Amino acid sequence: xxxxxxxxxxxLLVAGVLLQGQTVEGPIRIGFLVPLSGxxxxxxxxxxxxxxxxxxxxxYRAGGREIQLLAxxxxxxxxxxxxxxxxxxxxxxxxxxxGGLLSSTGYALAPYxxxxxxxxxxxxxxxxxxxxxxxxxWIVRTGYTGSQPNHPFGDYxxxxxxxxxxxxxxxxYSFGWESVGGFQRTFEEAGGRVTQQMWTPVSVHDFAPxxxxxxxxxxxxxxxxxxxxxxxxxxxxxxxxxxxxIPLIGAGTTTDEHAxxxxxxxxxxxxxxxxxxxxxxxxxxxxxxxxxxxRYNKLASYYAESMYSGGKWVIAAIEALxxxxxxxxxxxxxxRAARLTDLPRGSVELDAYGNPIENxxxxxxxxxxxxxxxxxxxxxxxxxxFWNYNPxxxxxxxxxxx
Amino acid sequence: MTYxxxxxxxxxxxAALLFLIASGLTxxxxxxxxxxxxxxxxYMLGVYVAYSVVLRTGSLLLGALAAIVVxxxxxxxxxxxxxxxxxxxxxxxxxxxxxxxxxxxxGALMIWGGDAFTLQYPPGLxxxxxxxxxxxxxxxxxxIFVAGLVGVALWLVNEKTLIGARLRATVDDPEMASATGIxxxxxxxxxxxxxxxxxxxxxxxxxxILGGYAGIDFDLLPLAFVxxxxxxxxxxxxxxxxxxxxxxxDNFGKALVPELSYFTLFxxxxxxxxxxxxxxxxxx
Numbered sequence: 001x002x003x004x005x006x007x008x009x010x011x012l013l014v015a016g017v018l019l020q021g022q023t024v025e026g027p028i029r030i031g032f033l034v035p036l037s038g039x040x041x042x043x044x045x046x047x048x049x050x051x052x053x054x055x056x057x058x059x060y061r062a063g064g065r066e067i068q069l070l071a072x073x074x075x076x077x078x079x080x081x082x083x084x085x086x087x088x089x090x091x092x093x094x095x096x097x098x099g100g101l102l103s104s105t106g107y108a109l110a111p112y113x114x115x116x117x118x119x120x121x122x123x124x125x126x127x128x129x130x131x132x133x134x135x136x137x138w139i140v141r142t143g144y145t146g147s148q149p150n151h152p153f154g155d156y157x158x159x160x161x162x163x164x165x166x167x168x169x170x171x172x173y174s175f176g177w178e179s180v181g182g183f184q185r186t187f188e189e190a191g192g193r194v195t196q197q198m199w200t201p202v203s204v205h206d207f208a209p210x211x212x213x214x215x216x217x218x219x220x221x222x223x224x225x226x227x228x229x230x231x232x233x234x235x236x237x238x239x240x241x242x243x244x245x246i247p248l249i250g251a252g253t254t255t256d257e258h259a260x261x262x263x264x265x266x267x268x269x270x271x272x273x274x275x276x277x278x279x280x281x282x283x284x285x286x287x288x289x290x291x292x293x294x295r296y297n298k299l300a301s302y303y304a305e306s307m308y309s310g311g312k313w314v315i316a317a318i319e320a321l322x323x324x325x326x327x328x329x330x331x332x333x334x335x336r337a338a339r340l341t342d343l344p345r346g347s348v349e350l351d352a353y354g355n356p357i358e359n360x361x362x363x364x365x366x367x368x369x370x371x372x373x374x375x376x377x378x379x380x381x382x383x384x385x386f387w388n389y390n391p392x393x394x395x396x397x398x399x400x401x402x
Numbered sequence: 403m404t405y406x407x408x409x410x411x412x413x414x415x416x417a418a419l420l421f422l423i424a425s426g427l428t429x430x431x432x433x434x435x436x437x438x439x440x441x442x443x444x445y446m447l448g449v450y451v452a453y454s455v456v457l458r459t460g461s462l463l464l465g466a467l468a469a470i471v472v473x474x475x476x477x478x479x480x481x482x483x484x485x486x487x488x489x490x491x492x493x494x495x496x497x498x499x500x501x502x503x504x505x506x507x508x509g510a511l512m513i514w515g516g517d518a519f520t521l522q523y524p525p526g527l528x529x530x531x532x533x534x535x536x537x538x539x540x541x542x543x544x545x546i547f548v549a550g551l552v553g554v555a556l557w558l559v560n561e562k563t564l565i566g567a568r569l570r571a572t573v574d575d576p577e578m579a580s581a582t583g584i585x586x587x588x589x590x591x592x593x594x595x596x597x598x599x600x601x602x603x604x605x606x607x608x609x610x611i612l613g614g615y616a617g618i619d620f621d622l623l624p625l626a627f628v629x630x631x632x633x634x635x636x637x638x639x640x641x642x643x644x645x646x647x648x649x650x651x652d653n654f655g656k657a658l659v660p661e662l663s664y665f666t667l668f669x670x671x672x673x674x675x676x677x678x679x680x681x682x683x684x685x686x
């Protein structure tokens with residue numbers, strides 16, 4: 001018996017040595033942070049699903065090395081996100097990190113990321129200043145800033161939609177302020193006027209007290225909501241007879257595909273702007289949307305696309321370095337230099353501040369084959385976070401706030 | 403004037419929904435002294451169960467019945483096999499309901515996913531009513547009406563039936579009630595189940611407007627607690643009064659000073675407690 005044990009141990013040792021010889025480099029470890037429980041769990045899952053779809057497509061290999069995904073649940077709480085980031089960086093030894101959903105988490109992680117000098121990809125976090133006045137060297141944003149799609153959209157509302165007066169109603173936090181701020185700036189510079197502004201606390205679930213106050217004399221209402229709040233708002237906007245009286249426009253999340261399939265006719269005709277639409281008619285997007293639907297039996301939201309594309313970004317950088325990602329500075333430069341031409345949303349490259357220059361799509365909700373979709377009715381090509389402004393002058397002005 | 407009428411009706415709608423949730427909460431407290439943190443979960447599970455049934459059968463009525471039965475039974479089991487073990491230890495009971503709330507929250511996430519949804523309107527109630535300048539949704543009027551019916555029914559049961567008499571006796575003095583032959587244990591289970599079913603029904607009634615989503619359980623719970631505390635714990639009359647007060651104040655507060663929405667909600671509670679520590683209709 002003892003002899004047998006010795007043989008087994010010896011065999012294992014030999015096998016271990018042999019195996020080690022085969023994989024000199026070991027896998028590339030990617031730390032991943034999103035909320036997988038709590039109120040934001042589904043957004044987090046959409047983001048994770050986009051990444052998993054991509055990793056499956058490439059067989060978990062890039063640059064000749066295996067890719068290992070270490071996903072952690074932030075619960076949507078900044079302090080938890082920070083703890084999980086520490087674990088990923090200091091005990092798991094990841095090569096880079098990706099993820100994030102809420103601006104609060106995005107800002108909370110930034111100082112830690114900088115202090116550890118670990119490359120971090122933000123596919124969704126859209127807080128303007130992360131790539132502006134409070135930019136971080138180690139954060140690469142592959143998503144957008146809150147104001148980015150709204151700059152062209154304000155212009156569009158005045159010139160193409162012909163609106164002159166608008167009332168805004170938006171969630172009362174940075175994402176709302178930045179989106180509305182960007183819209184208001186270009187809309188008013190074009191000659192329009194925002195005559196009424198309402199901010200709703202994020203805890204509100206019944207918008208009736210606000211809806212009763214909306215002025216009936218405006219040309220349109222601009223709304224920014226997401227998740228359950230956008231379902232509730234759209235429903236209640238129709239309930240109070242406003243839908244037939246005042247056209248509704250808004251930020252991209254208001255009609256994003258994470259909520260759109262759960263809406264009814266109340267969403268029809270609403271016009272919004274974002275850097276993505278699942279109805280975008282390009283080969284890359286059609287392939288992505290149908291693969292996503294086949295795997296998850298769901299319409300791809302912008303959250304899913306964001307991480308699918310953010311993942312492509314990471315993979316492109318790894319490929320460019322032939323898998324030699326151990327020097328963080330080199331990896332960061334590769335991430336910043338990447339330029340992707342065939343993402344579902346189109347062609348994207350980063351500006352000098354680490355934020356994408358990308359198309360902004362104006363979308364209108366239509367019903368096609370029984371399903372609601374964001375039909376693209378206009379495209380602003382290659383929009384930067386600074387729109388047509390000079391970056392230095394833009395940054396000299398304060399951040400959009402309420 | 404238009405504005406005032408619309409906002410008053412809005413306030414009444416909030417009150418109606420709150421009453422459906424808070425009446426169960428206050429009854430459970432009256433009979434068992436249980437501070438039920440999982441009460442918001444009953445509301446949430448009500449919407450989710452109804453949603454599943456509506457998806458399969460297309461009938462909101464069936465959905466509502468299923469929600470009441472399923473969640474009511476769940477409440478009964480919870481009281482009978484778990485909460486009763488901690489008979490007279492309110493802290494342990496509260497912690498246990500907290501545990502259940504977390505369990506229900508993660509369970510719902512696992513079963514139904516985290517996507518938000520809304521329920522359909524009952525047939526014929528999707529439009530709005532117009533009287534002069536006032537535009538008010540039909541469905542909200544319907545909810546106010548239904549909550550009124552529920553209130554009257556609860557009052558009748560409580561004041562005019564034998565079971566109501568036993569209930570009032572138990573609220574006043576559980577030990578004496580038990581000594582006179584009232585099966586307090588069974589009564590407690592039934593009251594808890596009825597409260598759970600009422601909250602689930604509230605969830606279905608709110609479903610077409612507020613929908614269901616991860617987190618709705620704890621969104622409405624604080625409001626329901628304010629109602630119960632303002633009205634007086636254990637008092638049905640208090641639940642009515644508390645709902646109207648909180649519904650109105652919450653609504654007008656949000657309309658007039660949205661930045662202070664939590665202040666306008668909790669300030670009246672503090673005020674009431676300062677003057678009447680047991681709430682408007684609470685007993686010493």
